[in-house]
Each structure stands twice: as C-alpha cells, then as structure tokens.
Amino acid sequence: MNSLGSEIISKSINILRKYPLCSRCLGRLFAKYGLGVSNVTRGNAIKTLALMELHRLVMSDIKNLTLLKDVSDNVGIMPQLVSKYSGVSTSKHKCYICSSRIEDIIVELLDRVISEFSKFKVNTFVVSIRKGSEIEKRELELISEFNLDSWESIRRELKRELGKKVKSLLGIEPDFKHPEALVSVDLDTLNVKVVTTPxxxxxxxxxxxxxxxxxxxxxxxxxxxxxxxxxxxxxxxxxxxxxxxxxxxxxxxxxxxxxxxxxxxxxxxxxxxxxxxxxxxxxxxxxxxxxxxxxxxxxxxxxxxxxxxxxxRKSLKIYRLLILSKNPLKVDDVEKLMNEFSDRIVRQRTPTRILRRRKDMEVTKKVYDVKVRLIDDYILEMLIKCDGGLYVKELVHGDYGRTSPSFSEILNSELIVLEVDLIHIFQT
Ligand SMILES: [Zn+2]
Missing domain, CATH: 3.30.70.2510 (Alpha-Beta Plaits)
Incomplete structure (x- = not known):
C-alpha cells in the first residue's frame, strides 16, 4: 500500500513537471493534510521532498535527469541540484495559478481593507471573495486536470488570511452568522468594498x-x-x-x-x-x-x-373615548351597551374614510370589554378593550352600517367621536 507521503510526492511531481507553482499555491492543493501548518510551509515541504525523491531517481538512473530538470524549473528552489548534474542552472517561472503575485495580493488587499475600515465603526465582520476570478478559474482547471480531492480554494485561504490580519490589526471579531460589516473583495481588480448590515x-x-x-x-x-x-x-x-x-x-x-x-x-x-x-x-x-x-x-x-x-405579533388594545350622542341617553342604555359588547365579534368593512387607499374588505375583530360612564345625557366616556386592528371610531358610529354591530346601532342614536386615546397595548 502506498503511503500518503509517496502519493502526495508522486502527484506533485506530475503537477510540477507541467505547471510552475509557488509554495503557497502548491501547499493549498494538499491543504486537507497537516493541521496548523500554513500552505506556504506545506508547499515548501512538498517541493523539498519532491526534489529529494527526484534526486534519488537520478542517482539510480541518469535518464531521470530530464524529469528533475523539468520539475526543478517549476519549483524555483534547490537550483544547485540540477547544476550538479548538467551545469545548467534552473530558471524560476511564474506560478501558473497566481502569477507569483499571491503574497503581494495579500499585502495590497490588507492595505485596502484597513483603509476602507477606517470609515466605519464596527465590532464584527466577515470577508467574502467574489467567485469566478481568473486566479480561481486557473486553480479549478488544475484541480480538475489532476483530479485532486485534498485542496482548499484560494477564496477560502484569502478569507482566512485577511480575517486573521484584520482581527489582529483592528481588534474586531470575525462573525460568520451575524456580521456587522461585510467586506467584499474582487480578486481581478483588487477592489475592496465594505458594507454594513442594517x-x-x-x-x-x-x-x-x-x-x-x-x-x-x-x-x-x-x-x-x-x-x-x-x-x-x-x-x-x-x-x-x-x-x-x-x-x-x-x-x-x-x-x-x-x-x-x-x-x-x-x-x-x-x-x-x-x-x-x-x-x-x-x-x-x-x-x-x-x-x-x-x-x-x-x-x-x-x-x-x-x-x-x-x-x-397580535396585540390587544385599550382605548379611552369621549362620545357625543344626538339623542339623550339613560343609565339603562349604558348597561345595554356594556352587556352587548362583552366578548362580542364585530364585522367591519374597510372604513369609507380610507377606502381610497385601502382595499375594500371585511374583517372580524373582537371587543372583549366595554366600560361606559354617562357624563351627562349626551356625553359618554368609555374604555374599550379590543383586538388590535379594530377600527374603533367605526365601532362607535357604525360607518353607514359597514361596521356591525356598532354602538350607534345598539343605542339607536347617532354618535360622534370627540376624542380617542390609545391608553395601553398588550403584545401577545
Ligand atoms: Zn501561486
């Protein structure tokens, strides 16, 4: 059975004979293995081991020198190794994925993020990297070509790298669930935008x-x-x-x-x-x-x-009203009103006064309790406990029969609402 190490080395040799890669981009392709190790360290280790393996192959058969040269050209370390055999020093190519710009990109992005954040006062943030950048496309191509399953995306690495640095420089915390600020980064243009949540x-x-x-x-x-x-x-x-x-x-x-x-x-x-x-x-x-x-x-x-x-949320409300009656009222009327409107369902069509901006519809609401005081023969003061959303003025005057039953209907008198106070709201 092949060990993981030899599998990684042989895959890496296959990749590196074709594509030059910087240590960070190579390390990211095998990020699943090795906890607490940066991609740069991981990439460097793989490069070193790959060259050691190729050195072994060359020592056993000089025909392997071409392979060593190809890989060595693409890893950019240990130039002495090839020189020892061929006298030709290796050349370092640009990383296929990031064009060897990744370290500069991180520095530049961090600069821009910090400068953007200077306009805000926030406690938490999250970094997001726009999908579909040229770098990401090349990375995905390579992953698919070599059928890799141990990789970490550049977006994820950059989110983590920037997140850690912003946290340590600005003392604000990454929060993936409810961030106060969202930092979005475009890898093609290196544009950085900070938006806050409402x-x-x-x-x-x-x-x-x-x-x-x-x-x-x-x-x-x-x-x-x-x-x-x-x-x-x-x-x-x-x-x-x-x-x-x-x-x-x-x-x-x-x-x-x-x-x-x-x-x-x-x-x-x-x-x-x-x-x-x-x-x-x-x-x-x-x-x-x-x-x-x-x-x-x-x-x-x-x-x-x-x-x-x-x-x-549903609510119950208590109103205080002052009402004027066209006909004189007696204590019996008051009793009748209180009895009729104890736990009484009222049907209301949309009030005529707001029909021009509201749809005409019928709703049913409940009046739980009414307490009435006759101030004189024509003036009533009352407390009404009812469902939230009940049109209380219409409950009094009936709105041409569109609210029924109404106080006016029960008392058989035209009623005019003088004052309404909303005195308490119960949230249920
Ligand atoms: Zn790279």
Whole structure:
C-alpha cells in the first residue's frame, strides 16, 4: 500500500513537471493534510521532498535527469541540484495559478481593507471573495486536470488570511452568522468594498398631542399640514449612526388625531448604510427632535431575522373615548351597551374614510370589554378593550352600517367621536 507521503510526492511531481507553482499555491492543493501548518510551509515541504525523491531517481538512473530538470524549473528552489548534474542552472517561472503575485495580493488587499475600515465603526465582520476570478478559474482547471480531492480554494485561504490580519490589526471579531460589516473583495481588480448590515431598533413612542401622524402628510396642500410627524421626530437618529437611509416599520398605526399614552406604541426603526455600529442606545434618545408632544423610548437592538415575528405579533388594545350622542341617553342604555359588547365579534368593512387607499374588505375583530360612564345625557366616556386592528371610531358610529354591530346601532342614536386615546397595548 502506498503511503500518503509517496502519493502526495508522486502527484506533485506530475503537477510540477507541467505547471510552475509557488509554495503557497502548491501547499493549498494538499491543504486537507497537516493541521496548523500554513500552505506556504506545506508547499515548501512538498517541493523539498519532491526534489529529494527526484534526486534519488537520478542517482539510480541518469535518464531521470530530464524529469528533475523539468520539475526543478517549476519549483524555483534547490537550483544547485540540477547544476550538479548538467551545469545548467534552473530558471524560476511564474506560478501558473497566481502569477507569483499571491503574497503581494495579500499585502495590497490588507492595505485596502484597513483603509476602507477606517470609515466605519464596527465590532464584527466577515470577508467574502467574489467567485469566478481568473486566479480561481486557473486553480479549478488544475484541480480538475489532476483530479485532486485534498485542496482548499484560494477564496477560502484569502478569507482566512485577511480575517486573521484584520482581527489582529483592528481588534474586531470575525462573525460568520451575524456580521456587522461585510467586506467584499474582487480578486481581478483588487477592489475592496465594505458594507454594513442594517441596524434595527425596537422603540416605543408616546404621543401627547392630537395632530401628529406617523409619516408624511398625504395631501399636496400645505394647508392643514400637521406640525410634527413621528418620522420627523425620529429622523435625526441617523446622525449618531452616520446612516444614509432611514425607515419606520410600523407595528400598526393610529389616526393622527389619536393620542398614544401609557407604555406607547412599539415601532421598529431601520437604519441602512450605517457607518457606526457601536452606538449606545442611551445616546440615541438624545438625538431625537426635541418637542413637547412625542416621546420616544429606545428598548433594544433587534436582529433582522426577528423582524417578521415581531411585526406579525397580535396585540390587544385599550382605548379611552369621549362620545357625543344626538339623542339623550339613560343609565339603562349604558348597561345595554356594556352587556352587548362583552366578548362580542364585530364585522367591519374597510372604513369609507380610507377606502381610497385601502382595499375594500371585511374583517372580524373582537371587543372583549366595554366600560361606559354617562357624563351627562349626551356625553359618554368609555374604555374599550379590543383586538388590535379594530377600527374603533367605526365601532362607535357604525360607518353607514359597514361596521356591525356598532354602538350607534345598539343605542339607536347617532354618535360622534370627540376624542380617542390609545391608553395601553398588550403584545401577545
Ligand atoms: Zn501561486
């Protein structure tokens, strides 16, 4: 049985009689064997042993000198060996795979990576090498020609080499699962690009005023434009992160004239093209637009993979409403309303007021509990506990029968919603 050593030597002699290779590129072809040894060391060892074997062959039969010369020309070490027999010194050819540029390439790439990273503040990173470079093509050709199964790709070696050096020079950690920065390298052009993953922050806003929508004003006219939007208040947080893009992922939306009290409404802010991934959340709060009406609490950073789960979470809400009735009401009416809307399923078609931007459809939502207080014959104050997504104003006035049952329907009186406050959200 042939030993692994003699198998590697004989394969290497076959390869090297045809192709000149630098030690690193040769070592990489047999990277599966020998742990903790660099490809350069491995390649040098193989070259040395191959020449020793050829020396043995020449000593036993001088006809083997041609083979020794061919291989020696392509390995670039031990020139004295051939000179001893033929008096002709060997010449060193360029490595077939990397054109003997690999060491310079590593130095150049490292330089560029470090220079790119100087524009960012990140804690973790991963290096990726673009597939399909000329070097990689030649490497794959050679592997296929000699049917090798013990090789490591140049992409993998460079990722590791650059990763180790970046870690030791910049003190940041490679992270293959959730890197903050992705370094992509093009081996043909030696272009290096660093992009950061988006930053997601789970926050809550409390809205003390009644004139602030979440985002931009839908009307073209400036008339009636609200003084402040949630988006405007949050937008300056791009500054500490040095982020170019900003987006709010809404977890539901209240009407602009509804106050949000209590623990606030959860919202996710996404920041893209972020330069600084090391911002302390305590600092973020200081960067929101100062104002009297909207308070934002920043809870935690979240990962992209959790975004969908958080967004699809069901919620229950408690609202406080002030309602005006066209007809006078009695205590009996109040009792009736509370009885009718205990664990009651309500069917709602899309409200007429938003039909122009939402599809007309019917949904069923549940009202769990209603507590009502008659302030005088015409004014009611109430607390409603219901499913998130229920249109609470329509629950009151019925929206021309599109919400049923409605409070107006049960009380047989036209009802006008004066005030709505969202006072608590339960996340389930
Ligand atoms: Zn090479």
């Amino acid at each position: 930053t997601y922050i789970l926050c809550r806003y409390v809205k003390l005023g009644r004139k602030s929508p979440q985002s931009g004003w839908v009307s073209n006219s400036e008339a009636g434009k609200p003084p402040l939007t949630i988006e405007e208040v949050l937008n300056p947080i791009t500054k500490p992160f040095n982020a170019e893009e900003f987006e709010i992922h809404s977890l539901g939306k209240e009407d602009y004239d509804v106050r949000v009290l209590g623990n606030g409404r959860p919202t996710i802010v996404e920041l893209r093209k972020v330069k600084d991934k090391s911002v302390n959340l305590n600092e973020v709060g200081k960067s929101v637009l100062p104002n009297e009406y909207i308070r934002v609490l920043f809870d935690k950073y979240i990962e992209r993979k959790n975004l969908r789960t958080i967004k699809s």
